[in-house]
Amino acid sequence: MENKGVYLNQIPGGGEITLLAAVVDKEIRPKRNGGSYLALRLADRSAELDAKVWDNPEAIAQLFSTGDVVKVRGTVEHYNDKPQLIVSRIRRCEPREYDVSDFYPASRRDPEEMFGELQAFVAMIRDDSLRQLIDEIVNDSGISDRLRTAPAALKIHHAFRSGLLEHIVSLCSLAVALTAHYQRLNLDWLIAGAVIHDLGKIEALTSTGVRFDYTTRGQLIEHVTLGLEILERHVSRLADFPLELKTVLQHLIVSHHGDLDKGALRRPMLPEAFALSILDLLDARMEQVCRTIFRRLSWLRTAPPKLSWQKRIAWHG
Amino acid sequence: MENKGVYLNQIPGGGEITLLAAVVDKEIRPKRNGGSYLALRLADRSAELDAKVWDNPEAIAQLFSTGDVVKVRGTVEHYNDKPQLIVSRIRRCEPREYDVSDFYPASRRDPEEMFGELQAFVAMIRDDSLRQLIDEIVNDSGISDRLRTAPAALKIHHAFRSGLLEHIVSLCSLAVALTAHYQRLNLDWLIAGAVIHDLGKIEALTSTGVRFDYTTRGQLIEHVTLGLEILERHVSRLADFPLELKTVLQHLIVSHHGDLDKGALRRPMLPEAFALSILDLLDARMEQVCRTIFRRLSWLRTAPPKLSWQKRIAWHG
Amino acid sequence: MENKGVYLNQIPGGGEITLLAAVVDKEIRPKRNGGSYLALRLADRSAELDAKVWDNPEAIAQLFSTGDVVKVRGTVEHYNDKPQLIVSRIRRCEPREYDVSDFYPASRRDPEEMFGELQAFVAMIRDDSLRQLIDEIVNDSGISDRLRTAPAALKIHHAFRSGLLEHIVSLCSLAVALTAHYQRLNLDWLIAGAVIHDLGKIEALTSTGVRFDYTTRGQLIEHVTLGLEILERHVSRLADFPLELKTVLQHLIVSHHGDLDKGALRRPMLPEAFALSILDLLDARMEQVCRTIFRRLSWLRTAPPKLSWQKRIAWHG
Amino acid sequence: MENKGVYLNQIPGGGEITLLAAVVDKEIRPKRNGGSYLALRLADRSAELDAKVWDNPEAIAQLFSTGDVVKVRGTVEHYNDKPQLIVSRIRRCEPREYDVSDFYPASRRDPEEMFGELQAFVAMIRDDSLRQLIDEIVNDSGISDRLRTAPAALKIHHAFRSGLLEHIVSLCSLAVALTAHYQRLNLDWLIAGAVIHDLGKIEALTSTGVRFDYTTRGQLIEHVTLGLEILERHVSRLADFPLELKTVLQHLIVSHHGDLDKGALRRPMLPEAFALSILDLLDARMEQVCRTIFRRLSWLRTAPPKLSWQKRIAWHG
């Protein structure tokens, strides 16, 4: 495997560098004084960068495609205050030469480990029908693979590989803590709700080359509708799944955004729906805020650093 | 069959009357100076009325239940400016003695005739898969009966027996006119959307005695979710129904309220979704406004009366 | 001590009863046919009830004042569908004859026990300056007594005696659970925020006879301003309290309502401010929802009952 | 007449071209390394394009003015990813050399044909006073010319030459269809409302060279006020025009935006005002949506193309 080299958010202010990067855009452009050059947009999981190939652009452009990972050598310059790379050598890499996770932003946690935790939470469901349903959903071959890799959003929160799974597992863990505090809450429903409330995102979002985007179905009917569809499909496979329980799950899905103007079809009406809606807000906001502050650090699992009070400010007003 | 007698919105200011009415509430209450009386709330499709039985209340109360239709004779009096009936004779009626439609507010149009029109509109769908799907939905035995009687809402518009069917047929007719005007619109999609956009209301609303109310499922997950469920169930019965077409139908259902804060999951994104959303608004508003102005008249099918400009005002600011 | 007798939310539909109740309103009114009667409004912690004294009203009215607790015997009747008590005997009670908590809605938990828990949470604060400040605040003689009895609101949530303390202790407990889950959060700040964010309510709300109401200061400047005032007063007594830490506490107070239109001066900008704001919403909503469903039960500390899914609905849409 | 040449939305990626275009901006600018050049912004009805004259800029700049149409030859190049024209020859055209409609975006329909349809709709008004009023308005010499050319908006919908007339005629046609469906609606009022509701736009908007813009009066008092002014002026010329009818017309003008926050002074209160307001929304939205999808095609009058479901999406969420 090739050495990744420096991440794009840490390139030096000048000098020559060698690194691996994914090609996001590729275009032949005319030079002002005649002739043409090859303009590239490179990316890895940390940032993006413009690059230019001045010599032999048409031939070089044949060597790789958008979406490929390339090994590139060049000199860092500044143009309009922004760094760019003047490329001297570039070649396409084989998949065995790099680690794909270097090019997607990805969860710091291991997907398999998180999937194991998820199954442990599902096993905590005491109602047999419900546990069977959720178990079959998460282990459905069309779902479990995508669940290991899907992000929870394009931009807002958990917008990285395995972000959805990280969010679900975090909600399950919060649900356990919450039912210890508010003992009348039904943990079965909270765990089931944590699993299915955003599950439609595995069909609403897709990876395009090295980035995430909406699918056409995601654009037209959103993850809520897609989640209801997944639920319907699996409920219909089980004999005698209680209609009341199905309705509760549908309510958890359609109410989890809390208010109509935020995308809910109904406001929460069950205690567990209120709890799920607020925990969802809490986990999304905590991930978003702390990522803003602690950026590339693995903030979830290490001890709190001694940050000054000013550095803890998430957004300037 | 017994004579219905005067409708409750037309009872005289005094004197003795005899009529049929449904019992909405029934309660034994103490008189101020000792003893008790039987307090009733009567209703027919036009209005409601309080009634009192002063003599022998406990025995009379045994003769009928809430939800029964009774034949009642009594004297009209006024109490706190509102009319009430002092009952002298009352007895329970058998179902063969009255026409249930006298006690529900109901569409002026014949349900069978409207259902026939609906089938003609469905037959206009040119795409075979889509026509087959919609045809099976409207002729599903669990749907077609309820579709003949369900209201379109509790209060806002078409809030009467067969109101949903009247609304659907009206939208289909408008869709035909609209595609004549905007020729690029896909009539297939508009007719299908007219049929399914509110279909979940057959499960969201129910008749309780002589009134409509939300079902528990209707409260928790709303007619949009219930409509998606009906669609999913019928699509799954057809082999190879195109996923694109299913997605379009789902989009028409989840976007027909137009804006998120009005209950849409997505804003309309297809021309037909915009058109359906605006036609839905138009038909609802026209029924609501004209009912407010023309009340008990059959406004849809007769020539316009010569109303003064002031009498055409729907709401005072 | 006298027997309280039946609570007003459980009075039978008729017959004679004897009970203790607080007098909320008292008025001599004319009878329609001449003469007068004494109209009373009685209350205990569960509900309110109208009562009438027909005989000797002027003399009876001298025997007690609004705000007194009385022992009353009478017959239950119904007027305009609402129960009322026709009083045959009534007398004023001495404070030693009743338990004041029977007349206020009150926390099910013992205030002293909760205050002990609060001090244990304060002791968990690791920063010496902050722990000293919060410790002096909660043990200030002008604060600690009122903190044991103040409600957290008039109507919305924890609107009962000791409701503020119950809310604070609940938030501290949630804060401990949350910092176990999100390890980068500063527990010191969360505990301090839990204690002071609503502390101004001890001056904003007051008990009037047997009910709570806003004070004039509460009306004009709200608990947020009053909380800032308490903080300022105690900080000024400590030499060299860090300005940064004071600013963080001020931010937690002014941002805890989350959005400007909900009463925040600033939106949360620190991770701990986001967390406090969402936990505050969660605890308020859980108390409010569960009280609506489980009413007079001690829902916080007992095992969940087997409620049907329909009975768990908090509000009908 | 000169050949227009290629439209600007279809210029090739390189090579030499000759075409007619309007001059929108014209400026002498310094070159970085000394000397100066002439920077132009060219436009036709389809798009805009930057152009540069490197040689003899001061002399060339004397040959034409902003707003003129020029015949230009040059080479297409790309600068910052956008095409620009390096001009080799340029000269001013006489009006007889070009068709002005090539430079404005314009309705695909013939204004005279549309004006004829408008007069046919006006002739359908049965009330003599109203028909006389509307007839005099549309044939007023200060109005009828501008009505043939005015756009309906700057950007939102029907934002092209004769767009207002196209919108009015479309609304009249929809009004006829609607009164066939809802027979109690007053067609006279709907046609009159279609004609006058937006008529103030002929004074609110103006053509500036080859583009539309707000007039100062349009900015300060909007088309609603200007429409009321036109109505007032023409009503005052007729003896005994009924005050009731004038008020209805004023109501149609001031309520047609539907809601106060969208620019209505009153919400609709007459059935015809509701209908006009919703038809106005429908026609605007259909033009806007279909233009977005079908762009330069004459979508209103040709058969629907077989577009894929994905291509029918108007806006991405």
Place this chain on the structure above:
Amino acid sequence: MENKGVYLNQIPGGGEITLLAAVVDKEIRPKRNGGSYLALRLADRSAELDAKVWDNPEAIAQLFSTGDVVKVRGTVEHYNDKPQLIVSRIRRCEPREYDVSDFYPASRRDPEEMFGELQAFVAMIRDDSLRQLIDEIVNDSGISDRLRTAPAALKIHHAFRSGLLEHIVSLCSLAVALTAHYQRLNLDWLIAGAVIHDLGKIEALTSTGVRFDYTTRGQLIEHVTLGLEILERHVSRLADFPLELKTVLQHLIVSHHGDLDKGALRRPMLPEAFALSILDLLDARMEQVCRTIFRRLSWLRTAPPKLSWQKRIAWHG
């Protein structure tokens, strides 16, 4: 002239009284135990009161009509906690027997004195065209009488006889003070705006018997449209009134509510339009707030009373 007697907001808790009042409602109603009585609603400028005539109701009812002023004697009783008058004698009064201003709430200021002040302000306008226009408007025979008596609103502010004139004169006075402070403001425009911005209210509101109500035109097109109509009519009578100046006046009318959702067609865009809009808000709010606090006192023209800080609170939160 008869003695008015006590005002209705000051009637004693019992005993016999004699007073003059206007009849607002009049109805024969059945007694519960047979027979009938005459139910009246009486009013003067201070309050309203229910009254009952038990004896000879049909004959008594012939003696006067709704809208008449009557002299009435009777006994004050309480029914459902509200005072009512049991009438023993009642007769119709001739107009010469009472002062109509006792029955309308009315400005404390003399209309003629205020009209004189208005003319003095108009005379301050330096631009000849503008002064001539405003002068002709306020002295138009169809306007000046109604201007002396019209209220400025039904309920919100200056909702009393001559309230509109009081509001206009107050705004003129504030305009003079403001242009002394902000010397670049155009006083001509501010005075003209003060006069015409609400002038449409003389046609939008009407007196019905002893109360104010909306006219049908007021309901359908609001005072803004009616004010534009008045302006148009008077401008058209003047030769060569500058179009720019007319546009400024139209802008002041259509922008004076400040925001679209508060009834403005355009937001203010001229400094004078901003100033007028804010002064209008200020004067309305000051009248409303101070009336709430000082009620029946002539608060505008006397020295401030020594009210406690608590008594100065206008609204409880």
Place this chain on the structure above:
Amino acid sequence: MENKGVYLNQIPGGGEITLLAAVVDKEIRPKRNGGSYLALRLADRSAELDAKVWDNPEAIAQLFSTGDVVKVRGTVEHYNDKPQLIVSRIRRCEPREYDVSDFYPASRRDPEEMFGELQAFVAMIRDDSLRQLIDEIVNDSGISDRLRTAPAALKIHHAFRSGLLEHIVSLCSLAVALTAHYQRLNLDWLIAGAVIHDLGKIEALTSTGVRFDYTTRGQLIEHVTLGLEILERHVSRLADFPLELKTVLQHLIVSHHGDLDKGALRRPMLPEAFALSILDLLDARMEQVCRTIFRRLSWLRTAPPKLSWQKRIAWHG
């Protein structure tokens, strides 16, 4: 002292100029074809300008720092349509060589004169406790200096040196005029409110080099909280300052933004709080609007120019 030279908002389109300016940004950047240059951002109170030093950039860059004022000579050129200065000579200036007010936007009025007016207004307060408090606040050594220089905002209104003081003095003057008009208003409270309502801005905003910015405390707790803190500190130094009066002042501070969604904690509830809130809006809007129109002119103190009606438009819609 050096000659300032031309202001940056008036630099010519070309040619050589010499002027003083503050250095806002300073950076060494690589040239495209090798080597480097020094890129500067210059500013004075009127505008900003880019400048480039092509020769000897590293050595030149040592001669001055960001925040310094420099004397610079160079040639004006245009790049991407924007002017830039190609520097031929540049040197650092000593503070005695320039007038700092040339580089900050600043009030046209003399701070000392305004401070004198402020003290005269404070002397008008009749209540001894209140006058003493406000007097001590404005003469507090930590406050009075900053009050002479602080802006009232970063961008919206009075966003210039001494803008806060100009705003306060203007409000005091308006308050005097207003209490002459509405005689029941308490002038004491209005003057005190004018002084303290925005006083927290002296700690919320700070000057950074030649620009204003938020302080960290300003970001986290806003000027409202900082104003309450200043009030609390000074009240605590006075023996027996009335709690009622303190509460009124707190109310004026927390309600002066008028509505919760604009940053108020409470809506105004006292007449003086309404008045202060509306005057604050008026003065802010007048400064903002007139500055937009009259820009660099001293609009407050000179006679109104004869501006055309079109030039008085503040914002285009």
